[in-house]
Amino acid sequence: PVDTETSSYTPVKAPRGNTISCKGWQQEAAMRMLMNNLDEEVAERPRDLVVYGGTGRAARSWDCFHAIVNTLKSLDNDETLLVQSGKPVAVFRTHEYAPRVLICNSNLVGHWSNWDKFNELERAGLTMYGQMTAGSWIYIGSQGIIQGTFETFAAAAEKHFGGELEGKLIVSGGMGGMGGAQPLAATMTGACFLGIDVDPERIKKRLKTGYCDFMVNSLDEALRILKNAVRKKENISVGLVGNCADVIPELAERGVVPDILTDQTSAHDPLNGYVPNGMTFEAALELRKSDPHAYNERSLDSMARHVEGMLKLQKMGAVTFDYGNNIRTFAFQRGVKNAYDFPGFVPAYIRPLFCEGRGPFRWVALSGEPSDIHVTDELILQMYPQNRILSRWIDLARKRIKFQGLPSRICWLGYGERAEFGLAMNDLVKKGKIKAPIVIGRDHLDCGSVASPFRETEAMKDGSDAIADWPLLNALLNTASGASWVSIHNGGGVGIGYSQHAGQVTVADGTDEMAKRIERVLTNDPGIGVARHVDSGYDEAKSFAKEKGVKIPMGQ
Numbered sequence: 388p389v390d391t392e393t394s395s396y397t398p399v400k401a402p403r404g405n406t407i408s409c410k411g412w413q414q415e416a417a418m419r420m421l422m423n424n425l426d427e428e429v430a431e432r433p434r435d436l437v438v439y440g441g442t443g444r445a446a447r448s449w450d451c452f453h454a455i456v457n458t459l460k461s462l463d464n465d466e467t468l469l470v471q472s473g474k475p476v477a478v479f480r481t482h483e484y485a486p487r488v489l490i491c492n493s494n495l496v497g498h499w500s501n502w503d504k505f506n507e508l509e510r511a512g513l514t515m516y517g518q519m520t521a522g523s524w525i526y527i528g529s530q531g532i533i534q535g536t537f538e539t540f541a542a543a544a545e546k547h548f549g550g551e552l553e554g555k556l557i558v559s560g561g562m563g564g565m566g567g568a569q570p571l572a573a574t575m576t577g578a579c580f581l582g583i584d585v586d587p588e589r590i591k592k593r594l595k596t597g598y599c600d601f602m603v604n605s606l607d608e609a610l611r612i613l614k615n616a617v618r619k620k621e622n623i624s625v626g627l628v629g630n631c632a633d634v635i636p637e638l639a640e641r642g643v644v645p646d647i648l649t650d651q652t653s654a655h656d657p658l659n660g661y662v663p664n665g666m667t668f669e670a671a672l673e674l675r676k677s678d679p680h681a682y683n684e685r686s687l688d689s690m691a692r693h694v695e696g697m698l699k700l701q702k703m704g705a706v707t708f709d710y711g712n713n714i715r716t717f718a719f720q721r722g723v724k725n726a727y728d729f730p731g732f733v734p735a736y737i738r739p740l741f742c743e744g745r746g747p748f749r750w751v752a753l754s755g756e757p758s759d760i761h762v763t764d765e766l767i768l769q770m771y772p773q774n775r776i777l778s779r780w781i782d783l784a785r786k787r788i789k790f791q792g793l794p795s796r797i798c799w800l801g802y803g804e805r806a807e808f809g810l811a812m813n814d815l816v817k818k819g820k821i822k823a824p825i826v827i828g829r830d831h832l833d834c835g836s837v838a839s840p841f842r843e844t845e846a847m848k849d850g851s852d853a854i855a856d857w858p859l860l861n862a863l864l865n866t867a868s869g870a871s872w873v874s875i876h877n878g879g880g881v882g883i884g885y886s887q888h889a890g891q892v893t894v895a896d897g898t899d900e901m902a903k904r905i906e907r908v909l910t911n912d913p914g915i916g917v918a919r920h921v922d923s924g925y926d927e928a929k930s931f932a933k934e935k936g937v938k939i940p941m942g943q
């Protein structure tokens with residue numbers, strides 16, 4: 388929809404090594420991470436500046452991208468660049484401990500916060516969709532989500548199948564930036580996996596990166612492979628080219644009931660994400676351009692069919708959950724009154740982790756050297772030998788995850804652990820055991836940084852699902868604590884108007900100054916997550932806060 392001037396496209400790759408072209412590592416890190424988000428190995432559609440998640444962009448246009456890079460190169464160590472929905476709009480003198488970049492993406496005043504208004508303003512060149520880590524320059528490819536997906540499937544296994552997924556079948560839609568992690572996460576847990584995507588190119592990408600084993604064009608073929616694999620308890624993944632609004636109801640008709648059923652099509656965006664059924668993929672892309680209104684209507688109808696299919700399979704015994712793309716809401720709006728009969732994944736599996744400040748923590752080696760990440764792998768294994776899930780994950784990741792762009796790692800760490808591990812990494816940079824600084828960040832899908840009533844804050848104990856003060860406080864707190872860049876976004880994984888969320892990234896450059904900032908940010912950032920859950924009345928969070936000394940004035 389927005390003119391991203393693709394004609395002038397030349398592939399982007401972040402510089403590697405120790406020589407910097409900015410005036411300090413903080414600015415250099417922001418520049419490299421922006422570029423890394425758009426690396427062809429990392430982004431889904433780099434020509435259009437789209438990183439992942441429907442139209443989640445890293446910059447508003449190529450002109451804006453170049454202007455951000457040039458500004459970062461000349462930015463002094465006591466200046467702060469302001470980015471308004473992917474466009475650099477001002478530089479102010481602040482101070483050395485302040486963030487070098489402050490970012491706001493896709494925010495609209497409440498009453499106007501909907502897709503129609505957003506699309507109109509985006510067409511006018513006034514905004515862009517920032518998703519979560521796309522517009523805040525800390526996306527690290529499919530690895531970013533794979534551990535969360537792995538843990539979610541493992542949690543479902545624990546809750547419903549005695550911890551075992553061997554000989555079980557997981558079915559899901561969408562093999563894009565996030566969804567593409569599902570086949571590998573599923574086979575890592577021992578399960579078989581069927582992924583349905585309307586775009587064969589997305590499935591091919593997963594084959595190329597080793598995330599998915601097979602690609603087929605018919606459901607018969609997919610089921611032949613999978614039934615055999617389930618019987619033999621082999622963990623095999625199949626990508627089927629098809630539309631979920633056709634395939635999911637067909638599974639129900641044929642009586643093929645998955646053990647676990649979810650969805651990661653980009654349903655959060657009915658116009659530029661989800662693809663309607665009843666026409667070829669190419670015809671749908673044509674219609675999107677020629678008649679957006681008709682497309683939108685067909686897209687919503689298809690989501691209704693898709694969710695009806697999921698509900699049928701749920702009734703037939705499939706453990707079914709919404710995987711954070713808001714598909715239930717659109718189906719509900721289209722007349723599927725029982726759309727919320729299946730739960731969101733956060734209340735189902737993740738909330739107890741949030742109560743302890745746990746969330747998707749990640750780090751990136753600015754040297755570009757895989758060996759730097761291997762050093763951090765060793766470090767984390769040494770520091771938390773008693774954490775069985777973490778050790779299992781690091782082990783599997785080392786064997787099976789291919790780096791995309793700058794080498795990086797993700798794992799869920801909690802309050803206390805994040806600061807401890809961040810400081811230890813800063814120390815390794817200081818001692819030269821790691822070749823260049825490490826960027827430390829996280830997803831916006833975290834314990835205290837998001838308000839999203841159909842995802843992270845669904846069914847909060849005190850009913851505070853739609854209270855959006857928490858992510859704003861989170862961004863203010865991270866700014867005050869000295870993060871390297873901080874962002875506030877609207878929309879994320881569930882679409883415009885449905886969520887408010889914040890991000891922070893902090894650079895471990897080996898200095899004493901950064902050690903102080905890392906300790907503050909990585910304590911306070913998950914700390915507000917604990918506070919948010921104490922405030923909502925969760926006993927687990929209350930006892931955790933008490934044990935760890937998180938000060939909460941009215942906490943008991």
Ligand code: NAD
Nearest residue numbers: 440441561563564565566584585631652653662711712880
């Ligand atoms: P993406 O846009 O990169 O990929 C979406 C995929 O869905 C595309 O490959 C597209 O071809 C396919 N698709 C669209 N409509 C389809 C249909 N009807 N049938 C079959 N395939 C269809 O998006 P992504 O980054 O993979 O994210 C997927 C969704 O998950 C988004 O809605 C995103 O907002 C949400 N999300 C979830 C989490 C999480 O933690 N669970 C995190 C981030 C994003």
